Amino acid sequence: MSEAFIIAVPAKGRLQENAESFFARAGLTLLKPRGARDYRGSIADVPAIAVAYLSAAEIVEALAEGGAHFGVTGRDLVHELISDPDQRSIFIDDLGFGHANVVVAVPQAWIDVRSMADLDDVASAFRLKHERKMRVATKYVNLTRGFFAARGITDYRIVESSGATEGAPAAGTAELIVDITTTGSTLAANGLKVIEDGIILRSQASLVASRQAKWGVLERDTARIVLDRIAAQKRARAVREVRTRFAACDDALLAQAKQRFGVEAPFGGPTSSGMLTLHCPPQYVHALASLLREQGADHVSVMRLEYVFSRSNSLYTKLESGL
Amino acid sequence: MSAADSTRNDALIAAFQRAGYLRVVPPILQPAGPFLDLSGEDIRRRMYLTSDAQGHELCLRPDLTIPVSREYLASAAVGRPQGFCYLGPVFRQPRAVTDGVSEFWQAGIESFGRTDTAAADAEMVSLGLEAAAHFSLNEPAIYLGDVGLFSALVAALDLAPAWKRRLIKDFNHKSTLAQDLDLLAIGAAQAPPEYQGVLNALAGSDPKAAHALVTDLLSIAGITAVGGRSVGEIADRFLEQAALGAKASLPKEVRALIERFLAISGDPDDAAAELRTFADDSKIALDASLDLFENRTGFLAARGIAVDRIRFSTAFGRGVDYYTGVVFELHDAQGRIAGQLVAGGRYDGLLTRLGSAKPIPAVGFAVWIERLATLQGDT
Numbered sequence: 001m002s003e004a005f006i007i008a009v010p011a012k013g014r015l016q017e018n019a020e021s022f023f024a025r026a027g028l029t030l031l032k033p034r035g036a037r038d039y040r041g042s043i044a045d046v047p048a049i050a051v052a053y054l055s056a057a058e059i060v061e062a063l064a065e066g067g068a069h070f071g072v073t074g075r076d077l078v079h080e081l082i083s084d085p086d087q088r089s090i091f092i093d094d095l096g097f098g099h100a101n102v103v104v105a106v107p108q109a110w111i112d113v114r115s116m117a118d119l120d121d122v123a124s125a126f127r128l129k130h131e132r133k134m135r136v137a138t139k140y141v142n143l144t145r146g147f148f149a150a151r152g153i154t155d156y157r158i159v160e161s162s163g164a165t166e167g168a169p170a171a172g173t174a175e176l177i178v179d180i181t182t183t184g185s186t187l188a189a190n191g192l193k194v195i196e197d198g199i200i201l202r203s204q205a206s207l208v209a210s211r212q213a214k215w216g217v218l219e220r221d222t223a224r225i226v227l228d229r230i231a232a233q234k235r236a237r238a239v240r241e242v243r244t245r246f247a248a249c250d251d252a253l254l255a256q257a258k259q260r261f262g263v264e265a266p267f268g269g270p271t272s273s274g275m276l277t278l279h280c281p282p283q284y285v286h287a288l289a290s291l292l293r294e295q296g297a298d299h300v301s302v303m304r305l306e307y308v309f310s311r312s313n314s315l316y317t318k319l320e321s322g323l
Numbered sequence: 324m325s326a327a328d329s330t331r332n333d334a335l336i337a338a339f340q341r342a343g344y345l346r347v348v349p350p351i352l353q354p355a356g357p358f359l360d361l362s363g364e365d366i367r368r369r370m371y372l373t374s375d376a377q378g379h380e381l382c383l384r385p386d387l388t389i390p391v392s393r394e395y396l397a398s399a400a401v402g403r404p405q406g407f408c409y410l411g412p413v414f415r416q417p418r419a420v421t422d423g424v425s426e427f428w429q430a431g432i433e434s435f436g437r438t439d440t441a442a443a444d445a446e447m448v449s450l451g452l453e454a455a456a457h458f459s460l461n462e463p464a465i466y467l468g469d470v471g472l473f474s475a476l477v478a479a480l481d482l483a484p485a486w487k488r489r490l491i492k493d494f495n496h497k498s499t500l501a502q503d504l505d506l507l508a509i510g511a512a513q514a515p516p517e518y519q520g521v522l523n524a525l526a527g528s529d530p531k532a533a534h535a536l537v538t539d540l541l542s543i544a545g546i547t548a549v550g551g552r553s554v555g556e557i558a559d560r561f562l563e564q565a566a567l568g569a570k571a572s573l574p575k576e577v578r579a580l581i582e583r584f585l586a587i588s589g590d591p592d593d594a595a596a597e598l599r600t601f602a603d604d605s606k607i608a609l610d611a612s613l614d615l616f617e618n619r620t621g622f623l624a625a626r627g628i629a630v631d632r633i634r635f636s637t638a639f640g641r642g643v644d645y646y647t648g649v650v651f652e653l654h655d656a657q658g659r660i661a662g663q664l665v666a667g668g669r670y671d672g673l674l675t676r677l678g679s680a681k682p683i684p685a686v687g688f689a690v691w692i693e694r695l696a697t698l699q700g701d702t
Contacts, residue, residue, distance in 0.1 A: 083368075107552075108544070108546045109541055109546045109552075109554075109557070110552060110557065111521075111537070111540060111541070111544070111546075111557065112557050112560050112561055112564065120489070121485050121488070121489065121560070122552070122560065124488045124489065124492050125485075125488065125556070125560065126551075126552065126556075128488070129556065130551075131675075131676070132360070133360055134551070135551075141367070142368070144364075145364050145365065145367060145368065148364065149364075149365055152492075152493055154363045154364070154365070154492060154495075154644060155492070156364060157359055157360060157364065158359070158364055158367070169551075172551070175551040175552070191546065
């Protein structure tokens with residue numbers, strides 16, 4: 001197994017489900033041959049790959065140390081747990097799920113604190129009045145320090161928290177918190193509010209490659225297969241295929257459609273009989289269909305696509321140039 | 324060359340001891356809290372942190388000023404004048420993986436409880452120069468600053484307390500100080516805060532009325548007070564903000580004043596003359612701080628230091644929150660090595676913050692052994 005190409009995937013919960021369906025859409029079906037409780041898996045038709053089901057922090061560690069080639073993880077953890085993320089990992093793509101923000105939140109009772117500038121002022125006043133610094137409970141020690149430093153806030157102390165951070169102010173173990181939130185409802189339930197310019201990081205699940213892993217010819221080939229499928233699925237999701245045929249369909253019309261709707265003609269311009277296949281961003285499909293009919297088309301068909309494979313693969317290029 | 328086993332280091336520490344400083348050897352493993360509280364969270368990424376079985380945060384000492392201060396506070400001499408010297412390793416994570424070492428040696432002096440401020444300040448600079456001379460560095464560049472002068476200026480300015488706090492805090496972070504001045508100057512152009520209505524309602528009211536208003540606001544909003552600030556603190560800040568709103572921007576002449584002040588530099592005698600003129604022109608009373616400054620220069624000269632070699636600047640700070648008075652650094656005049664070789668300053672507020680019931684004056688400096696040894700090896 002040590003020779004395998006390893007993809008690290010969250011071991012439980014919504015993130016695991018979302019990651020599995022993301023890979024499945026890309027034609028990479030995750031299998032657990034020894035049952036659902038197994039922490040090792042594989043991918044249906046790519047035997048070179050081993051899937052490792054790990055906890056969120058373990059995934060980041062595996063990426064930082066080279067124990068996995070690819071990992072599905074949140075940006076928040078990459079930036080928190082790896083001190084030099086660009087040296088150790090390559091960000092390949094956002095995956096479109098697991099959205100959450102790392103935010104600065106203070107008690108709702110602090111009605112005079114709306115901005116980080118307010119917080120800076122209050123922090124200094126707090127130290128002078130109480131002879132100690134304001135405490136910030138968080139598990140995001142590095143993100144907090146970097147964000148506060150960039151805003152010139154120095155009068156605070158970090159209290160590391162490993163769970164239920166939002167309860168710290170009410171419990172009296174901290175004055176404010178930095179934590180991850182999706183809707184803010186947990187914060188509100190604990191009498192906290194997010195500071196307006198206190199969003200430290202907008203995070204979502206991402207595909208990240210390790211720079212520390214072994215990247216020989218075999219590993220690169222495997223990566224190319226995986227990224228080819230992901231890119232093909234991504235491209236397919238981003239467009240609708242629009243087909244038509246009519247005599248007046250010419251290069252001038254194509255140029256107009258490109259300019260107005262950003263369409264592409266993956267198989268070239270109209271044929272001599274006026275046959276044309278376009279890839280159009282979903283939001284312009286109806287406008288494009290109207291334009292084509294105004295110009296003489298009798299029929300315009302629009303399809304969702306499964307995959308769009310291209311010779312060039314921007315995701316693989318990203319990996320290659322990062323290695 | 325090993326920093327640890329050098330007879331030259333022993334000679335240095337012996338010289339400190341002959342000068343009347345008691346050698347202390349504080350533990351390498353220290354509680355992390357005081358460093359984070361007093362040096363700021365920014366030092367956390369430079370520290371080697373660990374914890375004990377009870378969950379207390381510990382660290383390998385990143386410097387010796389705080390450990391020596393704690394030894395003094397725990398000693399029988401506490402409250403009385405006593406000086407200490409030290410020699411040993413300190414531990415800091417390199418800023419980047421590629422540069423620097425994580426363990427290096429420092430020697431130094433911390434002097435507590437002396438009330439002859441100017442003389443004690445000058446003695447530190449002088450002993451720092453002697454330390455450099457132990458490594459055959461006889462004419463280092465001397466950079467001098469005085470945090471007390473800036474504090475005195477800010478105290479004398481007609482500014483809202485919130486702005487004073489901020490200017491003092493940001494003096495150590497020069498980039499943010501410039502931003503502050505910009506913010507102050509354009510304050511009026513900023514959009515009024517959303518709670519402007521509250522501020523208007525509070526303008527001119529007394530603390531008691533403000534307290535009542537904030538209490539009402541909280542109860543209307545259904546907020547039961549949670550978090551470490553009292554209703555009184557919130558009301559006080561609203562009052563401050565209301566007062567600030569009345570004159571939200573810094574008058575041009577005040578900004579010009581601060582900038583003119585921060586531009587004053589040169590040798591200490593010239594700078595002092597310039598500062599006297601500045602104080603007269605602007606009708607700002609800097610007398611006490613300036614008297615101390617000139618006194619100190621006198622003691623420096625009396626110790627045989629050529630005052631015209633000192634490069635003083637009002638804007639010079641060391642980026643450490645706890646300095647309150649003189650700050651200085653010695654550098655290689657030929658620039659063969661980056662960073663300070665000897666550095667220190669006065670930190671009169673530190674011992675209170677470490678738990679002393681009454682304020683105890685303190686001043687000291689540290690010597691970067693490997694840097695000096697490298698230079699000596701070069702020549």
